[in-house]
Amino acid sequence: MISRRTLGAGLVLGALLRTGPSLSQGADPDTLxxxxxxxxxxxTIIQNNQGLKSYLEERLGKRIELVVTTDYSSMIEAMRFKRIDLGYFGPLSYVLAKSRSPGIEPFAALVSGGKPTYTSYLIANxxxxIAKAEDVRGKTVGFGDPASTSSHLIPRGLLKNLGLEAGEDFKFQHLGTHDAVARAVEAGNVQAGGISRTIFETLVERKLIDSSKVKVVAESRPIPNYPWTLRGDLTPALKDKIKSAFLEMKDPAILKPFKAEAFGPITDADYDVLRETAKLLNIDLTKVKG
Structure with missing residues (x-):
């Protein structure tokens, strides 16, 4: 005679076995x-990316919901708790997200100038x-947000490699955005600053800063560009379709909001340069507000 406990356990096990295959195969939501x-x-972001939405719906055969979080931190948390399925991160924000959600996977990065990389400038008034980077000794340097790749982590690492320690060999201030750094350097409120090369060139081109008052004194080594990431627990078939959709994206109208020529393949290992730089600077990435 079978006991109620044994029967109950059998029913639970049966339910798990019935749901097991679909769980092991991964998630395949109707809406991404x-x-x-x-x-x-x-x-503005959602309006500018209606082309992306339509393209993905056609390529993937799914409904697409575009999401814009309040800031990088909330975007990281949304990915962590699987409230979003795909996310477009800044390089350092991706590294922060990966440290908190090991299952997420980068699969494509913005391509500009034929490469999935970009660089950071050290600019000076x-x-x-200041004729070269070493001349910031004794000066004040403006950095962007603490979680910024090209306006903080990379230019600070560049100076560290030259033997210049922030807070000891030079003073520094966090000014928030890249354009705030450029304006502060132009005005002489700080003598030098870290900024994305692309953003600096755009500011100059649009005459938002006076190029006669600001000059470039150093350029970083290549930095892996902004990555697209996806939830690691999606079905392999869906992952493949998503990756193909981005890597085969050619329409300039869809790429324009990203200032991209295309999206190229990338892996997590490509972002080790950021982890190494953070280690060099003794920055604990788990404590950086992303």
């Missing part, structure tokens, strides 16, 4: 939530007496 960088107003 795609998170975009919160670097403009949410309405022309009247600050």
């Amino acid at each position: 939530k795609v998170a975009l960088l919160p670097d403009e107003s949410a309405s 022309v009247n600050a007496g």
Whole structure:
């Protein structure tokens, strides 16, 4: 005679066995939530990316919901708790997200100038007496957000490699955005600053800063570009379709909001340069507010 306990256990095991195959195969949601960088107003970002939405719906055969979180930190948390399925991160923000959600996978990075990399500049006020990076000794350097790749981590690492320690050999201030750094350097409020090469060139081109007052004194080594990431627990077939959709994306109208020529393949190992730089600077990435 079978006891109620044995019968109950058998029913639970049967339920687990019935659901086991689908769980092991991964998630395959009808609607994919795609998170975009919160670097403009949410309405503007969503409007500018309607082409991406339509393209992905056609390629993947799924409904696409575009999501713009309030900031990088909330985007990282949304990926961590699987409230989004795909996310477009900044390089350092991706590293922070990966440290908190090991299962997420980078699969494509922005390509510009034919490469899935970009660089950071160290710029200086022309009247600050800075001809090369080493000349910031005794000066004040402006960095962007602490979680910024090209406006903080990389330029600070560049100076560290030259034997210059932030807070000891030079003073520094966190100014938030890249353009705030450029304006502070132009005005002489700080003598030098870290900024993305692409952003600096755009500011100069649009005459938002006076190029006669600011000069480039150093350029970093290549940095892996902004990555697209996905949840690691999606089905292998869905992952393959998503990767193909991005790597085969050719429409300039869809790529324009990203200032991209295309998206190229990339892996987590490509971002080790950021982890190594953080280690060099004794920065605990688990304590960086991303």
